[in-house]
Amino acid sequence: MARLAGKTAIVTGGASGIGESSVCLFADHGANVVIADLDAAKGQALARSLGKAGLFVQTDVSSSEQVQRLVAKTVEAFGRVDIMFNNAGVVLDGQPIIDFSEDAFDRTIAINLKGVFLGMKYAIREMISSGGGSVINTASIAGVLGYAGQCAYGASKGGVLQLSRHVATEVAAYGIRVNCICPGGVLTPLVFARRPGVAESEIAEQFANANPMRRAGLPIDIAHAALWLASDESTFVTGQTVTVDGGRTTSVYRGPSPDLLSSADPAADGRSADHLAPGKKDLR
């Protein structure tokens, strides 16, 4: 079933990873898709693969002029904007705050947070005149948890979550919905680039060991959540966050335990379950 038939979507950061997977899934479901990215080679190739349903517009999401041009080009090509997926993002620097460069902080906020602000500002204008739409913003589990070395990234993503709630409230009366996705631990070029020299299989294993589902996330896992938020199946959902992280943020999971793998109740086969409650003895 084509769940986005007749709709036009913009996907920022659409040339790679989560964005690329979403572009393909949206197009498979009948949407016209505009790929907005800095990477012209990958973006153009992907747009070509979609035929008449695809368009690439080279865009830096931190530039007001370029985002306005992106929306104008979309309307020129396809007549409307039904879905705005503000997904482009970067992770820069990675130092503790005392060494974190101001340039990296400013650039992170400009792309990850202001980019989402600009995408909403200009796409929502079009959606108001065409009678509605769905905005999806990519945040991160780093927007709700603390990670050493990620102060700018975490602040930008926390900002995306709260920005989205406010805008959702403002535009609901126009039939426009604004929701976020919080991915966690997804295998994309972004995470591979941050660990040069580490095998992709090792990264996949590390990610798998950080959540109770015991597998790494894949771009298509996020794309499916985006498809649902983009589609008419979610028309009563706004101001919400869909977290797609294999259960990482809702558990106190501490990694795979041989006891847990062999038995649901470690005490049942005579072994102590004390290791499941560190510090328990201290509380007696």
Ligand SMILES: NC(=O)c1ccc[n+]([C@@H]2O[C@H](COP(=O)([O-])OP(=O)(O)OC[C@H]3O[C@@H](n4cnc5c(N)ncnc54)[C@H](O)[C@@H]3O)[C@@H](O)[C@H]2O)c1
């Ligand atoms: N991969 C993960 O584990 C993970 C987890 C949580 C959140 N996210 C978020 O998901 C989103 C997509 O990331 P990904 O993992 O697919 O990364 P990716 O690097 O594969 O894709 C990001 C894309 O954004 C583009 N981009 C970067 N700066 C841009 C700019 N200024 N203007 C336009 N495009 C720009 C890049 O060229 C790239 O094509 C990001 O917002 C990221 O923060 C990823």
